[in-house]
Amino acid sequence: MMVSFTLNGSAVTARVRHPLSLLDILRDEIGLRGSKGACHQGECGSCSVMLDGELVCSCLVMAADAEGSEVVTVEGLSPAGDLSPVQEAMHRAGAVQCGFCTPGIVVAAAELFEENPRPTVAEIRDALAGNICRCTGYNAIVRALESLAGRSR
Amino acid sequence: MEIHHPRTLDDALQARAAGATPLAGGTDLMVEVNFGHSRPELVVALRRLQELAEWDGHRIGSAVTWRRIEREGPKALAEAARTVGSPQIRNAGTIGGNLATASPAGDGHPFLAAVDASIEMASVGGSRTVPWEDFFTGVKETSLRDDELITAVHLPERLPPRQAFAKIGVRNAMVIATVCCVVTRDEDGTTRAAFGSVGPTVLRARAAEEMISAEPRPSPAALERFQRLVEEGVSPITDHRSTERYRRHAAGVLARRLLERCLR
Known part of the structure; x- marks a missing residue:
């Protein structure tokens, strides 16, 4: 199945084959490697993103549930080449x-x-x-x- | 894998009747998925289902997040909410999920047990509301049927004016309770004491409650006796998080301190 959402202000569509996490598709399908995966159980926060305005662990968001949502990752916090x-x-x-x-x-x-x-x-x-x-x-x-x-x- | 994004509760219940796995905050289900313990083929996504996020006085919708309870909940439930996971977890995790997972350490359970809350569940066939005691049936086991969703938690119309929550764990944040406890006290002295992590499900220390409820102004000796009755009234085990002996002792100490807080 495909999932479409807004990522750092732009529309994206990614393929989801399994009940993968949002973190998995951010890194492996879309290629944004800023969000990190360490514990995969919401303990470490290294995968933190904003989902519909709320800070969440992207490893605990089912990718398919991001359909129609607004996602901001660390890459979206600053203009390219600049620091926030x-x-x-x-x-x-x-x-x-x-x-x-x-x-x-x-x-x-x-x-x-x-x-x-x-x-x-x-x-x-x-x-x-x-x-x-x-x-x-x-x-x-x-x-x-x-x-x-x-x-x- | 297939996912349903229902627009109404009825849609969600249809999906559930067809065998869909409920997904709300994902803070428990996705851990199972990430570690390969669960691989749902059909999912019903509840995060954005407005009907489940409604909070109407004493009826709290099952998809209300801990973040919201932390800010808007009754005192001891808000205190419990503050200790759920981390900001990230509280933004996602819901009271309904906390009930469905039915961990013996569920931070939300002692408050619900102390005030005798009921759990509302629905299926395409209709809805039913059961007392908390009939909802929790064992370690991670509940009376929720495979075709049902938890739709709300009902609190009593009148909550005790004095209430306090405390939790012991190995660190301040992001910790699973070694023991957690809620004590409430009414103007007429009626006292309730409920505990998490000291039994297969949340439990009440009834003998301790009865004894201290009859004491309008508990003496130090009465407080001491209350503490002992709590120690005798809980049934903890030894596991990787703590020992039976420590948990029993800590439950007594916590309950007494919270009662003293309620008496101030």
Whole structure:
């Protein structure tokens, strides 16, 4: 079967043979490899995308259920070749080590700042509760987002 | 694979009668799919079915998400919602899915048991509403039939004014409960205490409830006795998450603390 949806503002149609996840078709059918797959059970957040305006794990979205939906991935957050404000802040603060969790964190943080432009540290940590990073210990990430919130120490 | 995107509940029930697997937030079903434990051939997608997302006073539609319950729910249910998974999971996962999965650790269950909620289910043949006790039948087992969908949760008209939820796990976020608990108390002293993760299904500590409900102003000794009766009233097991002994102890401590919160 085919599934059609809006991806980062453009209409796309992709083939779905099995009850695959949205993450699978984003990466393997459409070729957008920003969203990562690690746990495939909604624990790590590295596949985070926006689905109809809500932050979700794309590994837990059945691809066929994206029919008619609006999907925004990390690739859709900034104009080609440019950095989004969250990406810029993380780059400046050295908030990236291996980088595997980074796309999911960028999407989750973008959603946070859209809802709340001046989050507190507690709010930043709450918003990132579903995004696991095994390198940084989170401090540099939180510092980056604090600076974006105008709360740099 | 075939997927139905029903526009009405009737359409959804027809698909269900034809054997379709219900898909709402996908937070449980897709884990099964991703790990090859489930491969549904026919799916009925409920995420955007407006009829199931309606929340009318004391009737909560089954497709209402934890995100919404976190913001709009009664106090202890909202507190429980805050501990469900992560923001990503709460945006997708629904109260109906939490019931259908019927995990012994379901974070939403203790509140529903404490207030004696009922579960509404429907099939093409009609709908029925059963008390929570008749809904949960075992570990991940419910009385939902293969041709039925969970359509709503009914809360009583009047909820107890004092209510509190707490959960113990190995970390703050994104954790499956080692023990979770809701205690409610009414003005007349009527107390309810319900627990998750300490039995095959959510359970109530009835002897503890009865004892403390008769105490208008519980003394420290009464609180102590309440805690002991809770410990005796739960039936946990030892597994990879915790031990029987720890869970029993933690259930007593949690219930007492929540009761003290209700008494303040």
